[in-house]
Amino acid sequence: MSSPNIAPLHDRALIRVSGPDAEHFLQNLVTADIDELADPGSTLSALLTPQGKILFDFLIYKQNSGYLIDAPKETSADLLKRLTFYRLRAKVDLEAAGEDVCVFALWGGDLSDTNGAELVVIDPRLAALGQRVVGPTGFADASAATVKDLEAYDAHRVALGVPEGLKDFAYSDIFPHDADMDQLGGVSFKKGCYVGQEVVSRVHHRGTARKRFIQIEAAGALPEKGTSVIANDKSVGELGSSTMIDGQAFGVALLRLDKVHQAIENGVPLTCGDVAITVKLPDWAEFGWPDAKAAE
Structure with missing residues (x-):
């Protein structure tokens, strides 16, 4: 039986969100329902403009009552600044993960040994995409999987028809429905208010996408x-x-x-x-x- 494929996603970066108010803080900001996340668990999500357009898109992982945000490296510093701006007096700690931690995509099978990984979750957008792994930068080389490059993973993603921010659309340009986020588990229509929620809800209930x-x-x-x-x-x-x-x-x-x-x-x-x-x-x-x- 062939081994699964694993690719270090060097174009991604991680932001750690922790503290007593972490769940409430994220719940009031992003499109996904953070209160419904299992531990460990994962979801696609986004931070929107007040006009309902995607300002940042990312994956969120719940881990030991804290959270990891898996976002494009190109805009991760801007995302961290924006989250810090919204923090106000909330008891939340926000920090960029160190360069010694990497996000990996795993597809085409499971690893029999995930020792050394900080987190392993099924990709919340689509099970066919495989799994996301958070671990030390050398995790892929030490695993039993076949190491692939970022281009190979993107080919896998594109063949499944799953879009991603920056690679397929510019930020502040389109709505979550345009990017199929409502189809890929990234938008909750049952939770309370978040930034841009009124516009997204209207598009959904009117069926005007x-x-x-x-x-x-x-x-x-x-x-x-x-x-x-x-x-x-x-x-x-x-x-x-x-x-x-x-x-x-x-x-x-x-x-x-x-x-x-x-x-x-x-x-x-x-x-x-x-x-x-x-x-x-x-x-x-x-x-x-x-x-x-x-x-x-």
Whole structure:
């Protein structure tokens, strides 16, 4: 039996949140329901602008009554500053984890020995993504898994149609529904208020999410991120990440579902750059195609 794959995610950083008010502090700020997290447990979540757009997206792990926030390294310092700004008089300790701790992605099987790992959890977005491991920087090399690079993990993620902030969309640009966060367990519609909650709740209950990240495929390599997807000489969205697997191109794109469905219904070709593409809803998506007539 082949060994699982493990990849050090050097583009991620960890923030530790602890103290008597840690749970209450996060519960009042982020999109996920922190009160419902098991120990250990994990969830996708985000911190929004007051207008309901994604300011930061991240994973949260509960561990020994404290929390770890797994966020893009590029913006982790800004996230830590923003959390500190919101702390006010709450009894919460916030600090960046040291460089001796790393986040790993594990997929294609389980490790028989996780000794040395600080935390091992199933990826809360989608079980098919595998597991997230927090451990010392040398954990992957000491494990029985096949060590892969970040590019291999991103190919695995993109092939499953799961978008990520910065890699697929810019911050302060789109709403949680656009990024499928409501589908991937990152938004609670039952908890109390948090920053941006009113807008997100309205979109959800009115069913007015017109744009979504969905999957695209092509016979040849796709162009660079941000390239428009075209139907009838008009843009219906743009490409996020893409990858090649066994000669086939896979990608995720943020598209106007009504316009894309109308194009499909009318037999209109879809292209990205000069590449002909096909589109499909992710297998895990609970949303369907809207009425094509709505785009007219």
